[in-house]
Amino acid sequence: MRQAYRQLAGDDELIDFKDWKAALSVNSDFLARRLFELADTDRSGYIDRSEFSAFLSQLAPERSTQRLNFLFQCLDVEGDGRLSQQELRSLLQTSLTEQKLTLTDTMLSALTDSLFHASGARRQSLDLEAFERLISTEPGVERQLDRFYAHLLNRRQRRLQRHKNRAPWRLRLKAQLLQGFASRLWWFLYLFGNVALFINAQQQYADAGASFAIQIARGAGACLNLNAALILLPVCRSLLSGVRHTFIARLLPLDHHTDIHRHLGFALIFFTAIHAIAHGINYWQTDTSIQTLMTSLAGATGVGLTLILLFMAYAASKRQKKHERFVLSHLLYAPFFVALLYHGPDTWLWLAPSLSLFTLDAIFRTFRRYRSVDITALEPLSDNVTEVRFKRGRWFPFNPGDYIKVRIPVLSRWQWHPFTLSAAPETDRFSIHVRTAGNWTTALHNLSRKPRPKRQKWTAYIDGPYAAPTSSLYKSSVAVMIAGGIGVTPFASVIHSLTKTEKSNPETLYFHWLNRSQASYDWFLSMLSQAESRLGQDRLQVTNHLTSLALNLSNVLLQIAFSAYRQQHGQDPITGLRATTEAGRPDWARIFSELRLKHPDTTIHVYFCGPKGLGKSIRQHAKLQGLCFHEETFD
Structure with missing residues (x-):
């Protein structure tokens, strides 16, 4: 605690508001000022060592009662011992702004109503007792307070030791033999x-x-x-x-x-x-x-x-x-x-x-896979993504998860770029979703925003389709699909195809989609909603992860409201899906460990498409749990 205080206070050994706001890592002056007022008990305009120590003592993990009182005081801006409906609505709006989320006024009112419904309060305000009932419905609050406490102490939270949370060696060996035997054998033969x-x-x-x-x-x-x-x-x-x-x-x-x-x-x-x-x-x-x-x-x-x-x-x-x-x-x-x-x-x-x-x-x-096709639609989507739809001829069979290489002469005469097909093979079209990440993709996105003359035709040259790891997903009885951002495209094709066929495999499918922006989920919301209805939660379990949502004190009330709304209405307030949108980065050790315990006698295959750094982390956690890992790596 002393070391954390010295780092915050500096040479003058006093924490002013500027230092305090920087330590909290929040953008909102309102939230930072509210916490500063609770810590600065003598109203001197500075937080000294004793005030900092007293503030942290209220957040200590072993003091649940003090934690509850502290959290209530943070939210009770008027200081009257009650949280009114207008007060809660204002706090939720502040938290939404802090987290860069956009919800309608109707949804904001619904979130406020859900808080009262979950607490069982009969009046139009929450007292400490009703607030305690509300907190009891959301176990994630303790985890958020733990993170905030560790953050102020500049201390990394301790995770479960790997050796205590790994699969038995037999399962890990089996997964390695199933997945890595061919690679190791061929590398040995090559070196020899x-x-x-x-x-x-x-x-x-x-x-x-x-x-x-x-x-x-x-x-x-x-x-x-x-x-x-x-x-x-x-x-x-x-x-x-x-x-x-x-x-x-x-x-x-x-x-x-x-x-x-x-x-x-x-x-x-x-x-x-x-x-x-x-x-x-x-x-x-x-x-x-x-x-x-x-x-x-x-x-x-x-x-x-x-x-x-x-x-x-x-x-x-x-x-x-x-x-x-x-x-x-x-x-x-x-x-x-x-x-x-x-x-x-x-x-x-x-x-x-x-x-x-x-x-x-x-x-x-040249004769079977290389062809010219007409671009039927070029549509700009949110977060600088462009959807390109092509006219599909009779002789263009493909499997979900396949990819093609595309050349568009109006953009470049020579450049070929690989993209996963995002439509299902059972449809009468095929399409790709392209995220702006360079000169060629920027030119494509700019072209999609320009008005297109009625008779103007854009032609593309297609090389493919070619099989990728995801196209083998149907061999798995239990599969986990993990997408990072635009890496969702092969899994969108798989899920869309499952809604249109009677394929029995995979029997259970888990889908985790990570995004930094709320708007990114708009790309495939209608398809996911349709899949939830047709496949059911027993077969398809979707979890969205909004990584820009911070799990800290600035959005505790917001997370409680989200949870209360889901329990009351059966859908997520951000996406409108039955699937939950979780805040922050997933805890893969916990997720994979629970999957292994849920399917002890089944080989679980994990399919990933997204940033390489994320893929490396998921690969390590999957290996520890004895899961087979597959990654999309075409370029």
Whole structure:
């Protein structure tokens, strides 16, 4: 407590209103001033050490009665020992403003009425006894007060230790074998193959009497042949999509094909560096001139291959800022492989199988998956999201969760961007939802806001559809879908499809949707409402998480009002759904632990689409609970 006070008070050892408001992390002067008045008991305009200590003692977790009295005093602005209807309405409006929420006057009145209904008060005001009954209906209040207390003490709340809240090792092992066995097996075979090839090539040239530099160069060259042959396979999208829904999918790490392609690219750069440095040392030792190097076929193609590889790697590192340069640089794969075939006499033996598969895949994509379509609607949505609807032809089958690559010439002649299909395959259209995050998406959103002449047609080129991890969701009897913001699109397609089919799997489906903005839920509210009615809560359980809602003292009354309204009306006051909108970030340890206990004999699969940082956290918690984790990672 002393350390927390020193940090707040500073050198003068007194806390003024400015310091106090900053410590509370609230924007509202009213809320900050109200708490300051309760702490500044001598009305000096400053909070000294004894006043700070007395203020915190009222919030201590072990003093529930003092906590209740303190909270009531905070809300009782008039100080008459009662909370009138107008007083509560004003406090709710202040809290809504603080939390950047927008509700109608009718809803605000309904929230106020729900508070009185939950408390059982007969009069038009709440006394301390009625307020206590109201608090008893909302167990989350204690948690919010705990957070506020810890925040003032500048202390992180202690979470349950991981080793006490993890699944038994048998369940965790089973999940790892089901999910990671194929990846680990192939990585082992890949590493073993590289080591074996390197040692074999080095030994052959050592037996032939070559210098050590040549031995190293040839060993790295053998590894280059292997990696150059493998790097084409993860980009054979049609082939991978075709095998995803077969038994072969269990033997291949299909969920990680993009990462595999990236790692193989790093391996090419690594072995190229060793190969080039070793040859450079050999040329230096044998006094070979640069002219001799550049006039030989092996030397000239080697320099060209190195330059192409370095340029492609540089363009990839700047992909987010210079996407078009990244796309154009990867078109150099054609001269790269041509030069590679001329560079080594036996390289064609390695490249022939993978080049054949890649060529067949490209031909199939050109004639079966690559097509031009008309854009039937371009609609700007809330939070800088654009919905693009396309005219669907007869030959465009896809599964929920599939994605396409889109090129719109009016925006860019060269850029292709991947997006998940957000409509159900049972409908007569297909669509995507695009969030503004760069030059191309900004141009798309601006285009959607411009008036469109009646006869003007916008054409898009589609490459796909291609299967993604979510398209395998129907193999799970219990599945958890977690979406971060616009990552909701594959799950919107899944839920929409379930409302239009009689599929039995998944038997139980949990859906968690995280958003920073209240307006983001508008994208799919009507679809979720329809799904709640048709699928029922026994099969589909939706939970929305509004992460911008702070779980602190500024919105305690608001959270109580939300809970009271849901109990009275059976729907959420923010979205209008039966699903609850929870404040703050989810406690994944608690959520996954409860799921594991609820379905002890069932393998639970978690599907995630959203920011990578969030995905990393969810992956760790899922692993601790023995759940199988799948993440959308196409790019």
